[in-house]
Amino acid sequence: MATLRDVAREAGVSVATASRAINGLGNVTAPTKAAVMAAVKKLNFVPHSGARSLTRKKTDTVGVILPDLFGEFFSEIIRGIDLVAHESGMHLLLGNMHGSTHETAAAIAAMRGRVDGLLVMPPDLKPELLADYLDPALPTVLLNYDAGSLDLPFVAVDNYRGAYAMTEALLAGGARQVVHIAGPKHNRDARDRQRGFVDAMNRVAGIRNPAILPGDFSEESGAKAASLLVQGQLPADAVFAANDQMAVGLIAGLAKAGKSVPGDVMVAGFDDIPLARHLNPSLSTMQVKIDQLGSTAMMMLLRILRGETLGSASATILTPALIARGTTGGARATAAQPMTANS
Amino acid sequence: MATLRDVAREAGVSVATASRAINGLGNVTAPTKAAVMAAVKKLNFVPHSGARSLTRKKTDTVGVILPDLFGEFFSEIIRGIDLVAHESGMHLLLGNMHGSTHETAAAIAAMRGRVDGLLVMPPDLKPELLADYLDPALPTVLLNYDAGSLDLPFVAVDNYRGAYAMTEALLAGGARQVVHIAGPKHNRDARDRQRGFVDAMNRVAGIRNPAILPGDFSEESGAKAASLLVQGQLPADAVFAANDQMAVGLIAGLAKAGKSVPGDVMVAGFDDIPLARHLNPSLSTMQVKIDQLGSTAMMMLLRILRGETLGSASATILTPALIARGTTGGARATAAQPMTANS
DNA sequence: TTCGCCCATGTAACCGGTTACGCTGTGAAC
DNA sequence: GTTCACAGCGTAACCGGTTACATGGGCGAA
Numbered sequence: 001m002a003t004l005r006d007v008a009r010e011a012g013v014s015v016a017t018a019s020r021a022i023n024g025l026g027n028v029t030a031p032t033k034a035a036v037m038a039a040v041k042k043l044n045f046v047p048h049s050g051a052r053s054l055t056r057k058k059t060d061t062v063g064v065i066l067p068d069l070f071g072e073f074f075s076e077i078i079r080g081i082d083l084v085a086h087e088s089g090m091h092l093l094l095g096n097m098h099g100s101t102h103e104t105a106a107a108i109a110a111m112r113g114r115v116d117g118l119l120v121m122p123p124d125l126k127p128e129l130l131a132d133y134l135d136p137a138l139p140t141v142l143l144n145y146d147a148g149s150l151d152l153p154f155v156a157v158d159n160y161r162g163a164y165a166m167t168e169a170l171l172a173g174g175a176r177q178v179v180h181i182a183g184p185k186h187n188r189d190a191r192d193r194q195r196g197f198v199d200a201m202n203r204v205a206g207i208r209n210p211a212i213l214p215g216d217f218s219e220e221s222g223a224k225a226a227s228l229l230v231q232g233q234l235p236a237d238a239v240f241a242a243n244d245q246m247a248v249g250l251i252a253g254l255a256k257a258g259k260s261v262p263g264d265v266m267v268a269g270f271d272d273i274p275l276a277r278h279l280n281p282s283l284s285t286m287q288v289k290i291d292q293l294g295s296t297a298m299m300m301l302l303r304i305l306r307g308e309t310l311g312s313a314s315a316t317i318l319t320p321a322l323i324a325r326g327t328t329g330g331a332r333a334t335a336a337q338p339m340t341a342n343s
Numbered sequence: 344m345a346t347l348r349d350v351a352r353e354a355g356v357s358v359a360t361a362s363r364a365i366n367g368l369g370n371v372t373a374p375t376k377a378a379v380m381a382a383v384k385k386l387n388f389v390p391h392s393g394a395r396s397l398t399r400k401k402t403d404t405v406g407v408i409l410p411d412l413f414g415e416f417f418s419e420i421i422r423g424i425d426l427v428a429h430e431s432g433m434h435l436l437l438g439n440m441h442g443s444t445h446e447t448a449a450a451i452a453a454m455r456g457r458v459d460g461l462l463v464m465p466p467d468l469k470p471e472l473l474a475d476y477l478d479p480a481l482p483t484v485l486l487n488y489d490a491g492s493l494d495l496p497f498v499a500v501d502n503y504r505g506a507y508a509m510t511e512a513l514l515a516g517g518a519r520q521v522v523h524i525a526g527p528k529h530n531r532d533a534r535d536r537q538r539g540f541v542d543a544m545n546r547v548a549g550i551r552n553p554a555i556l557p558g559d560f561s562e563e564s565g566a567k568a569a570s571l572l573v574q575g576q577l578p579a580d581a582v583f584a585a586n587d588q589m590a591v592g593l594i595a596g597l598a599k600a601g602k603s604v605p606g607d608v609m610v611a612g613f614d615d616i617p618l619a620r621h622l623n624p625s626l627s628t629m630q631v632k633i634d635q636l637g638s639t640a641m642m643m644l645l646r647i648l649r650g651e652t653l654g655s656a657s658a659t660i661l662t663p664a665l666i667a668r669g670t671t672g673g674a675r676a677t678a679a680q681p682m683t684a685n686s
Numbered sequence: 687t688t689c690g691c692c693c694a695t696g697t698a699a700c701c702g703g704t705t706a707c708g709c710t711g712t713g714a715a716c
Numbered sequence: 717g718t719t720c721a722c723a724g725c726g727t728a729a730c731c732g733g734t735t736a737c738a739t740g741g742g743c744g745a746a
Contacts (some may be wrong), residue, residue, distance in 0.1 A: 001454075003732055004450075014696045019734060027694055046478070048456035050397055051732035054701045059393065060437070061457075075418035082439055091453060092437040093404070096425055110434060112344075113391035113702080135389070137344055247623070278591070280623045292550055346702055357726045362704060370724055394702035397731045457731080 002043035010039035032235055053316040060302060063115035065095040065107050066143075067123050072273050075291055077143070080294025081119060088302055090116075097122070101129065108133045117301045119143060119294075139304040145188065146315065150189055153310040154294045155318065159189050159270075162286040162320035163196025166240055166268050167283075171204050173328055175238035175266055178205075181215040181225045183242040183248065190217070193242045193270060211236070215246050218323040222246030225250045226253025238328075244269035244276050251279065251327065270320075281326025288320045301328065345386035353382035365390065371444050400502040405644060406458035407448050408438040409486075410466055413584045415616055416633055422488070423637025425460060431645055433459075440465070444472065451476045461488060462637075467529045484640045488531065489658065496653040498640040502532050502613075505629040505663035506539025509583055509611050512627075516671055518581035518609055521548075524568045524593065526585040533560070536585045538612060554579070558589050565589030569596025579608055581671075587612035587619050587628055594622065594670065608670040610670040613663075624669025631663045636652065 008018040013032060021036035028036075039045070040252055053059040064081060066074065079094070085092055093115055095107035101332035104125060111118060112135065121143035122130055134140055142154035169230045170178050180197045183190025194212065201210040213228055215221040222241055226249070229236055241247035247269030261267050261281060269276060279281055296316050304310050350363040356375060364371045364379035365453050371379075382388070396402040407424060409417065421435070428435055436458055438450035447468060454461060463484035465473055469567065474493055477483055485497035513521050523540045526533025537555065544553040556571055558564040565584055569592070572579055584590035588610030594604055604610050604624060612619065615630035639659050 001478070005732080015733080016697080016735075017695055020695090023734090025735095029694065032694080046452050047457045048732050049453060050393055050402065051457035051701090052734075054397060054703090054732080056394055056415055072415065072418070075415070075421075077436070078421075082437070086439060086441060091457075094421070094425070095437040096429060098429060110392060112389045113393035114434075115397070124484060125744045135344070275618055275621055278618055294345070296599075308697075320640050325734095347704095348702080358703080359705075359727080360725055363725090366704090368705095372724065375724080391702055394731090395704075398704040399732090400731075495698080 001048075002045040003048070006043055007036065007039045007045050010043060011035040036302060045261060059114060059116050060089060061091040061093050061115045062298070063093045063095055063108075063118045064110040065104070065111075065118065065120045067097055067099060067121060069101050071181070073224025073271075076290035077121075077294040080291030080296075081298045083291070084111070084295045084298035084302070090302075095250050101125065103295075106135045108135075112138075117141070117305055118304040119297050119301060121145060123188060124184075125261070127312075141301045141304070143297050144292060147312065149309045153300050153304070153312060153314050155293055155300065155316045157189070157293065158197040158317050158319045159192035160199075160271065161241075162288070163240075164200040165196075165320075165322055166270070166286050167197045167200035167324055168204050168285075169324065170238045170266060170268060170328065171181060173238075173266065176205070177211075177236050178238045178240055179211040179213060179229065179236040180324075181213045181222060181239060181241040183215055183246075185216045187217070190242050197240060215242060217243050219245050219247055219249035219252075222251075223253040224249075226250045226257065230254070230257040230259065238266040238268070238271075240268045242270055244271045244273045244283060247283055247285070247327075248275065248279065259338050261327050262329040266329060272323055276323075277325065279327075284325045284328040285323055286320040287323045290319065292318055344391075346391070346549050347386040347388070349386055350379065350382045350388050353386060354378040364450060390504025402457060402459050403432060404434040404436050404458045404462045405452040405641070406436045406438055406451075408440055408447070408454075408461065408463045408465075410464060412443050413441065416614075417635035420464075420637040423634030423639075425637075426639045426675045427641035427645070429572040433645075444468065451478075455481075458483070460648055462640050462644060464488060466531060467527075482644060484637060484638050484644045484647070484653075492657065494654045494659050496647070496655060498636055498643065498659045500536035500631050500636065500677045501660050501661050503539040503542075503661045505582070505613065505631075505681055506536040506585075508539075508663075508665055509613070509627075509629050510540045510543035511547050512667065513581045513583060513611060513666055513671065514543070516581075516609065519548070520554075520578050521581045522554040522556060522572065522577060522579040522585055524556045524565060524582060524584040524589050525591075526558055526560045530560070540583060558585060560586050562588050562592035562595075566596040567592075569593045569600065573597070573600040573602065581609040581611070585613055587614045587616045587626060590626055590628070590670075591618065591622065594626070597668075600674070604670050605672040609672060615663075615666055619666075620668065622670075625628070627668045627671040629663040629665050630666045632661065636659055639681045 004015050004018055008015045011018060013036060017032060018036050021033040053231060062085060082092060095111060097104040097107050117139040119141055122145055127147045127150055130147060140152055142152050144156050146154055146156055158286060167178060180194060182194050198210060201207040213225045215225055239250060241250055247267055251267055254261055259265055269283050269285040272285045276283040276285050300310055347358050347361055353356045354361060360371060360375060361379050364376040405428060425435060429573040438454060440450050460520060462484055465488055470490045470493055471491060483495055485495050487499050489499055490495055510521060523537060525537050529610035554577060556568045558568055577618060582593060584593055590610055594610055594624060597604055600607055605651045612626050612628040615628045619628050621624040643653055
């Protein structure tokens, strides 16, 4: 691979001149510049980004550290980030923390010298630990995580208000005995959604200890909740799952037990995964614009990189939108799946 | 941020010794090593990966250049790659070519000096162009692309045989007038699938010019095909869409026109997106294990990085599996969505 | 004609690590 | 008591760029 010195030698100039010519800085005559460019072409020279970033102290790259997320959520968030990053000529270095705390530290450490800033989503990490890992000198924006005391900017989804709104809607739709299927215990999103549910039940319907079934965001745990509901004779006229995946499993489980949705029991989810509108009946849910989460965070990071100082005060909270569909008796059959004339 | 020299000074040793101690190389006494490590801890030293890779000529990073892919396909392929990369301590640098040829060149060029190898998926790029862009010295594995003359290793899906098999299955299932909805004209996958369809129709059923409707892999184009079918009075007892997305749109469109699936017409797709099994009736399709595409490619790249020489001869071809479900009259209602007792 | 200024270009230091090589001192072998 | 091998450590070159500063030539002003 040709280096800058090769180019300089070929063009009969010094490395400094070659560098200036290539980077379009001033103080280079047209003919010299042409000679350098000819050499570049001839030798197929491509600047070595690693070396360049060493002196410039800029890598034009942002590190993205996500938990072990699969599926739509993962790809949407990346897409949102990439959309903005690409416009600013930034690259994305992916780091996956694969669950363990130790890996998180490693992932963050590995970023030093490779990135100009960090986008981190540590759903179940304690703020103190995070503070240890993060380099205070490295601009960082948190995804869906309010680190409170750390004073780091973040973008988050208002899970509490979303859950509150959905619970309210279920109650308004005539439900009295609403059961919640919770997400993983240590997961912040899950906890906030549960809080929203509990508060709404209390304030809107005056119910103090609403029924809550355990879950872990997986389809299977939704199905498990269905059998608990049916076998346990738990009275319920509506079930609000903490995410769509569980709602899907729940619906399948209820159907197996002969329960009709929304006839016997209404069902609602959270997230609005693409599958939601294709189910039959289609799934009512809270729509979270995941790509916006990514793009907003990236825009904040760019602002910091441009010199602005952003703290947790400049956080952005995205409010999810209520999408009423078939499983709560909303729109029964939408254009997308009128395949079946069902019960 | 502390540098190695800071650590060396703090520990009272030379940079060389500090470096050796930190990297666990030999020739360092236990006490010296301890002193260095203490300094590391005290100064919060984290090695600057950029500088390190400059001398080592190794970045422990692979560049992944994908087209503008959204959704499941994107995340699955990344997941497959990451799974293998992570095991080998490799990082992923994402490059998106966002459609244009020019961007592809830029994306590849930007990788120089940042990565040890490249994973590229250039679905609609001419091999000659690709050759111009790629650095022959940089180990490269192509995703879902046979560059033929270029002698680059690649991992691909056998779209031809997949389409052939599905067409065969439709015919075996009693269909006579099978219509194909094609993908984008310039897309290789789409072309191969179309070829498989045409050949199967010819060889198995003796039909020379089977009906083919245009499409572009989008749900909308599937819906459009549905109205063409219905309005155009095109006789069809089965429709084979070049991908699942179009099949989904097609099914919705057919339903709107009052056609029942699979009663009036069977439908088949390609890819086995997660949605496929949740439709009602569930969608018959060719299952492509997208994550395998990524992980296999990454494994090949690792072999090259370890010194092996791999050419196009060592390509891996993944054969999709036929999944017969409801839309071809296979399994009518599966456990996942027996919500409806439909026509 | 001479002075001074500015522009084009070259020299070399530097970014933060790694590592070839050289130096020193110790213990074993003679 | 030498000699020699080798372990432990330091010096400095190097990776491939960028850029502060030095240099020299051309040109306008006096």
